[in-house]
Amino acid sequence: MILNNCSKLPKEVLNENQTVELLSDLQIAASYSDQHSSSIRDSARIRLAWGILKQHNVSQVEFDSTLAWYGRNVDEYEKVLEKVKVSIENKKKQIIVDQEKENKRSNNDLWITSPNIVLSSIGNEILTFNINNPEIEKGDNITWSLRMQQTPQYYLLLGVEYNDGHIRYITNTNSSRSKLELSLQTDTASVPIRLFGQIVISDNSVFPIYIDSISLQYSPFDSLEYRRKFNIQNTLNHKLNVKPKTPVDTTSNIIR
Numbered sequence: 001m002i003l004n005n006c007s008k009l010p011k012e013v014l015n016e017n018q019t020v021e022l023l024s025d026l027q028i029a030a031s032y033s034d035q036h037s038s039s040i041r042d043s044a045r046i047r048l049a050w051g052i053l054k055q056h057n058v059s060q061v062e063f064d065s066t067l068a069w070y071g072r073n074v075d076e077y078e079k080v081l082e083k084v085k086v087s088i089e090n091k092k093k094q095i096i097v098d099q100e101k102e103n104k105r106s107n108n109d110l111w112i113t114s115p116n117i118v119l120s121s122i123g124n125e126i127l128t129f130n131i132n133n134p135e136i137e138k139g140d141n142i143t144w145s146l147r148m149q150q151t152p153q154y155y156l157l158l159g160v161e162y163n164d165g166h167i168r169y170i171t172n173t174n175s176s177r178s179k180l181e182l183s184l185q186t187d188t189a190s191v192p193i194r195l196f197g198q199i200v201i202s203d204n205s206v207f208p209i210y211i212d213s214i215s216l217q218y219s220p221f222d223s224l225e226y227r228r229k230f231n232i233q234n235t236l237n238h239k240l241n242v243k244p245k246t247p248v249d250t251t252s253n254i255i256r
């Protein structure tokens with residue numbers, strides 16, 4: 001009974017999870033302030049700490065009471081500090097992930113592998129990619145571009161699958177240019193859940209084919225471009241497995 005009474009938190013004291021989250025953010029803020037000590041005044045440090053308390057919906061009384069209670073319960077405080085270390089590391093990792101996503105978004109390029117590839121009759125006869133949960137938004141315009149040193153007959157396809165099951169795609173079979181590009185306008189009413197594409201060389205006698213400058217760019221919604229492009233694209237209102245004109249060589253697939 002005595003142990004239970006001691007471990008029961010007073011009304012003004014934050015529970016363990018709340019304390020861990022609050023102390024983690026405070027320590028991260030303190031570390032940031034120390035790194036920029038030459039440009040951050042003490043008054044700004046205080047405002048930053050107050051802002052974190054407000055963000056966590058914690059009053060000064062609750063904060064002081066929490067620190068006082070854990071000061072009298074050292075074992076519990078040590079447990080909290082260990083969890084604070086783990087929380088800070090997780091927050092740092094998440095910050096890095098968010099920054100990488102933001103950098104990728106600012107670069108507008110979804111292509112994550114090498115921009116250069118060689119197609120040959122030994123193993124890599126076809127280039128395909130399949131990106132699940134692409135970091136694009138409704139109405140974004142997708143452009144897949146690449147360059148071939150030769151100008152063979154080819155079959156190029158770029159498509160998107162939506163969360164409601166329908167697929168939209170566009171194709172090109174022109175062989176007069178070495179610079180290839182397909183532009184696909186996504187729907188503004190459905191969420192894209194998969195991007196896919198492929199290039200198939202019709203005549204294997206021209207191998208090897210050297211491809212470079214591969215990119216998969218996207219641009220934000222543009223109402224004028226949307227009207228123009230959306231009306232000329234092929235639409236399928238049911239689930240469809242789009243197949244190439246020749247069997248897929250899975251060793252050349254680029255999957256994410």
